[in-house]
Amino acid sequence: MSSEDLTMRAWRLHEYGRPTEVLRLDTIPVPAPEAGELRVRVQAIPFNLNDLERITGGNMMVRPELPYSPGMEVMGVVDACGAGTEEWGGRRVVAMPKGANGGFAEYAICPAVSAFEMPDTVPLPGAAALYFPFHLAWLGLFDRAGLQAGESVLIHAAAGGSGSAAIQLAKHAGARVFATAGTDAKVQLCKELGADVAINYTDTDFAPVVLAETANRGVDVVFDNVGEAVMEKSMQCTAYNGRYLMMGFASNKLVADEPFIVPRRVALGNFKLCGVLLAYQAPEIAEMLKTAMGWNFATSEVGAKIMREIVELVVAGKIKPVVGETIGFDDVPAAIEAMESRQTVGRTIVML
Secondary structure, eight states: OOGGGOEEEEEEESSOSOHHHHEEEEEEEOOOOOTTEEEEEEEEEEOOGGGTHHHHTOOOSSOOOSSBOOOSOEEEEEEEEOTTOGGGTTOEEEEOOGGGOOOSBSEEEEEGGGEEEOOTTSOTTGGGGSHHHHHHHHIIIIIISOOOTTOEEEESSTTSHHHHHHHHHHHHTTOEEEEEESSHHHHHHHHHHTOSEEEETTTSOHHHHHHHHTTTOOEEEEEESSOHHHHHHHHHTEEEEEEEEEOOOTTOGGGGGSOOOOHHHHHHHTOEEEEOOOOEEOHHHHHHHHHHHOOOOEEHHHHHHHHHHHHHHHHTTSSOOOEEEEEEGGGHHHHHHHHHTTOOOSEEEEEO
């Protein structure tokens, strides 16, 4: 049987709506990789909050043509290589699928520039939980903020994927960590991961606590993947010459593409406002996007360096992936609705 005759199962949507209402388990042809691309035989799929927009039809930077599979991240083994990627054959990888969708399937096409080798020394399901949260946390804390030992950091949504990664990386770097989370159980997890002060934001205003604990100075770094709902109070908690990391907009994705920041508020704060995006590009593509759009992208070499450091720390037992739940492929729609309603802790991993 030729590769063109192979079929696979894929969760796809033909219209936007609630995950349990619009996701269909279709049987479709297995795709073939083009130049610069890899085909990954998927072994595990980590959920990401942005997968929801690709199902509900919410705010998206690029809107794929229906029908399509959501899924921004996969882990598996490279079973076919496009031109120029032949050395990747047979490797165990974590990867971002082409166009940041297509991951809810048994095979996924992934640009080689967004794929990173995952050694066998890191077993599943934890291996599948490392890529996005730890890369994003590393880019924010170290590449943008330059976090140093002895400094302090406020981490929002700290029991989630990138938040739990940020706690561990910040503590490993010698920082004092303030963490916010929405339930007592999540607060306890933050403490277990190393947070020095963990706050349940549903019953305690985090800003007075942070200011009191820092002698009204504030923290050196704010790791904000929530956005609008916490931004003003977080700015109140940012120290002189601090670094405010705009990691995401979970509380209101609509503001991601609208006028939002008041310049005078930033000026009065005397802090640095830092944008953080997890997306890697080849140098020539990054240059084209810079000249055409004014955007800046990290290179795949930066991503490879981060992955090497993360794997070394995991193998040494200094940090760990936080997996809240593992599920089967048939359970995807209900499980992603559970993530939407904030019932999850850490990462949900689909095992194939």
